[in-house]
Amino acid sequence: MKGFVNIVVICAILICSRVPEAQVTNLTFPENFTLGSATSSYQIEGAWNISDKGENIWDWWTHNYPENIADGSNGDIACNSYYNYKEDVQILKDIGFDFYRFSISWSRVLPNGFANEISEEGIQYYKNLTEELLANDIEPVVSIYHWDHPLILEELGGWTNELMVEWFADYARVIFEELGPLVKTFITINEPSVYCSNGYNSTRHSPGKILENMGHYICIHNTLKAHATVYHMYNDEFRSEQQGQIGLTTACDGWFSNDDSNATLINQAFQFNCGWVAHPLFVGDYPEILKTRIAMISELEGYPFSRLPEFSDEWVEYINGTADFFGLNHYTSYVVSADPDEESGIYNIDSGIIKSVNTSYPHGSLSWMYDTPEGFGNLLRMIRDEYDNPPVHVYENGYCDLGELNDYARITYYNGYMTELLSVIQNDSCNVVRYTAWSLLDNFEWSDGYTVNFGIVSVNFTDPDRARSSKLSTSWWKSVMQTRTVQDVPTSV
Ligand SMILES: *[C@@H]1O[C@H](CO)[C@@H](O)[C@H](O)[C@H]1NC(C)=O
Ligand SMILES: *[C@@H]1O[C@H](CO)[C@@H](O)[C@H](O)[C@H]1NC(C)=O
Numbered sequence: 001m002k003g004f005v006n007i008v009v010i011c012a013i014l015i016c017s018r019v020p021e022a023q024v025t026n027l028t029f030p031e032n033f034t035l036g037s038a039t040s041s042y043q044i045e046g047a048w049n050i051s052d053k054g055e056n057i058w059d060w061w062t063h064n065y066p067e068n069i070a071d072g073s074n075g076d077i078a079c080n081s082y083y084n085y086k087e088d089v090q091i092l093k094d095i096g097f098d099f100y101r102f103s104i105s106w107s108r109v110l111p112n113g114f115a116n117e118i119s120e121e122g123i124q125y126y127k128n129l130t131e132e133l134l135a136n137d138i139e140p141v142v143s144i145y146h147w148d149h150p151l152i153l154e155e156l157g158g159w160t161n162e163l164m165v166e167w168f169a170d171y172a173r174v175i176f177e178e179l180g181p182l183v184k185t186f187i188t189i190n191e192p193s194v195y196c197s198n199g200y201n202s203t204r205h206s207p208g209k210i211l212e213n214m215g216h217y218i219c220i221h222n223t224l225k226a227h228a229t230v231y232h233m234y235n236d237e238f239r240s241e242q243q244g245q246i247g248l249t250t251a252c253d254g255w256f257s258n259d260d261s262n263a264t265l266i267n268q269a270f271q272f273n274c275g276w277v278a279h280p281l282f283v284g285d286y287p288e289i290l291k292t293r294i295a296m297i298s299e300l301e302g303y304p305f306s307r308l309p310e311f312s313d314e315w316v317e318y319i320n321g322t323a324d325f326f327g328l329n330h331y332t333s334y335v336v337s338a339d340p341d342e343e344s345g346i347y348n349i350d351s352g353i354i355k356s357v358n359t360s361y362p363h364g365s366l367s368w369m370y371d372t373p374e375g376f377g378n379l380l381r382m383i384r385d386e387y388d389n390p391p392v393h394v395y396e397n398g399y400c401d402l403g404e405l406n407d408y409a410r411i412t413y414y415n416g417y418m419t420e421l422l423s424v425i426q427n428d429s430c431n432v433v434r435y436t437a438w439s440l441l442d443n444f445e446w447s448d449g450y451t452v453n454f455g456i457v458s459v460n461f462t463d464p465d466r467a468r469s470s471k472l473s474t475s476w477w478k479s480v481m482q483t484r485t486v487q488d489v490p491t492s493v
């Protein structure tokens with residue numbers, strides 16, 4: 001799950017022009033479409049200091065700066081999934097999911113951060129989990145990195161140090177060697193734009209470094225190099241034997257234009273959000289609008305270079321095409337408008353786009369979380385057009401509330417978004433082939449701690465065993481999986 005960087009301006013006066021709701025005639029998922037659920041290591045595992053596990057940047061951040069977490073909490077125990085993984089797998093099986101997306105804790109596998117020492121017990125945990133999934137006919141989908149890198153690497157600069165490219169590749173090789181024979185889908189890295197912005201241009205996420213309004217650009221730059229290096233390594237050393245697929249997941253919002261806006265403005269918002277990461281992978285290099293605007297603003301600010309680093313031609317080519325699928329994480333949509341200050345030559349933000357929300361949509365327990373399914377359709381059509389209709393794997397989509405067991409609002413959200421998804425497949429020829437509910441469990445939601453809940457299964461965080469219990473959405477999802485058809489929202493329990 002993601003946290004948002006931009007301040008949401010509540011702007012109720014904007015009028016949205018929106019695509020009318022598509023008439024869906026068939027709510028059954030196509031043959032071969034797969035459905036699953038997802039979690040990440042730091043958010044659920046706990047066992048933060050078990051055996052020889054090293055300290056990671058989220059252990060360090062939550063222990064030293066609890067004031068940056070809404071309830072001062074941490075992931076020391078979280079859902080205790082390090083011990084409860086067999087129960088988690090039974091829950092997945094009971095609901096009937098086709099696959100489970102989980103992530104590997106880098107510091108659990110490589111306690112020093114580097115590949116000179118592999119933790120036997122650490123890697124065994126992931127082998128156990130993978131084997132348990134396979135024994136229950138659930139496909140393991142592995143995210144190699146979901147934000148929790150070893151602290152020592154951060155002390156050496158983390159994602160702002162280009163050597164991270166090699167350290168990440170060494171780590172990924174260990175994962176391919178150890179788990180690759182059993183895993184057919186790998187996600188290298190989760191949501192670069194989110195951890196780079198929240199962690200290297202704000203104190204919202206660890207490591208909480210604010211670096212001259214350019215740390216986030218350098219972080220993405222090195223992240224893209226790291227991803228591409230690992231993609232090529234998989235191709236050259238593992239693909240022929242392991243026969244898997246590999247890509248990354250990128251966070252993309254949906255967009256509505258207001259009255260005085262236009263397609264150019266929507267495209268600008270899309271490029272600064274989704275295109276920042278996706279364009280180098282699917283088209284080659286950063287989007288032109290990022291290169292020209294950031295270079296121009298950097299010059300006005302007196303820098304002798306652009307705050308957006310440049311890729312050499314070799315890197316542009318090396319990164320281009322390094323994705324077997326478009327891994328999409330999506331939650332909500334915004335209304336876009338142009339920053340009015342720019343007319344007088346004042347550049348407040350590199351994108352020049354002001355994001356706001358249409359408050360007439362229902363919303364969840366986080367300020368940015370609006371239930372806007374039509375925006376999902378708009379986004380999927382943009383991905384189709386911009387990147388030549390790649391196979392899209394939706395790897396995160398979900399709704400946050402305050403932990404209600406009768407979670408009608410969550411079911412309404414899933415019903416709306418999955419209906420929209422089927423509509424763009426059937427009516428707009430969008431090539432979406434996978435969908436993932438975030439999240440299987442209520443869990444540690446980064447800077448929001450345990451104050452908001454995304455799970456389709458409830459976890460009792462005051463119980464030492466972290467007992468799980470069903471919500472209304474648990475049984476709703478079970479019916480979806482049994483019928484492979486989007487179900488109506490129930491009207492009473
Ligand atoms: C917001 O969305 C609603 C519901 O889809 C739509 O009818 C309306 O035009 C929009 N309102 C504003 C103020 O943007
Ligand atoms: C479905 O697609 C057709 C052809 O692209 C288009 O004319 C029509 O408006 C679409 N209908 C809906 C309900 O989106």
Ligand SMILES: *[C@@H]1O[C@H](CO)[C@@H](O)[C@H](O)[C@H]1NC(C)=O
Nearest residue numbers: 025026027028029030031032
């Ligand atoms: C609906 O879609 C499913 C899956 O593609 C298909 O098997 C079924 O025949 C379709 N039903 C109708 C009424 O078109």
Ligand SMILES: *[C@@H]1O[C@H](CO)[C@@H](O)[C@H](O)[C@H]1NC(C)=O
Nearest residue numbers: 029030031032033034432433
């Ligand atoms: C589904 O997958 C099977 C096995 O790969 C393939 O034979 C079949 O043609 C696929 N069906 C569709 C509708 O793509």
Ligand SMILES: *[C@@H]1O[C@H](CO)[C@@H](O)[C@H](O)[C@H]1NC(C)=O
Nearest residue numbers: 047048049050051075076077
């Ligand atoms: C591990 O951390 C817990 C706090 O979560 C602490 O109580 C315990 O002593 C630590 N164990 C070791 C071996 O350091």
Ligand SMILES: *[C@@H]1O[C@H](CO)[C@@H](O)[C@H](O)[C@H]1NC(C)=O
Nearest residue numbers: 082121122124125126128129
């Ligand atoms: C892995 O499974 C084995 C056999 O059930 C068990 O003995 C071991 O403790 C497990 N290791 C981890 C780290 O979960």
Ligand SMILES: *[C@@H]1O[C@H](CO)[C@@H](O)[C@H](O)[C@H]1NC(C)=O
Nearest residue numbers: 005197201213216348349350
């Ligand atoms: C980075 O932080 C600066 C200073 O807070 C802010 O002006 C800028 O919009 C941020 N950039 C991004 C991409 O979030």
Ligand SMILES: *[C@@H]1O[C@H](CO)[C@@H](O)[C@H](O)[C@H]1NC(C)=O
Nearest residue numbers: 260261262263264265268338
């Ligand atoms: C559309 O938006 C772009 C970007 O802000 C602006 O340059 C252009 O003038 C706008 N066009 C119209 C017709 O409003």
Ligand SMILES: *[C@@H]1O[C@H](CO)[C@@H](O)[C@H](O)[C@H]1NC(C)=O
Nearest residue numbers: 282283284285316317320321
């Ligand atoms: C990226 O790869 C595509 C497909 O091979 C190619 O058409 C495109 O020109 C490449 N982009 C760049 C910037 O080289």
Ligand SMILES: *[C@@H]1O[C@H](CO)[C@@H](O)[C@H](O)[C@H]1NC(C)=O
Nearest residue numbers: 460461462463464465467469
């Ligand atoms: C959660 O666990 C605590 C401690 O075991 C227990 O007292 C409490 O009743 C549980 N809460 C719920 C809602 O089951």
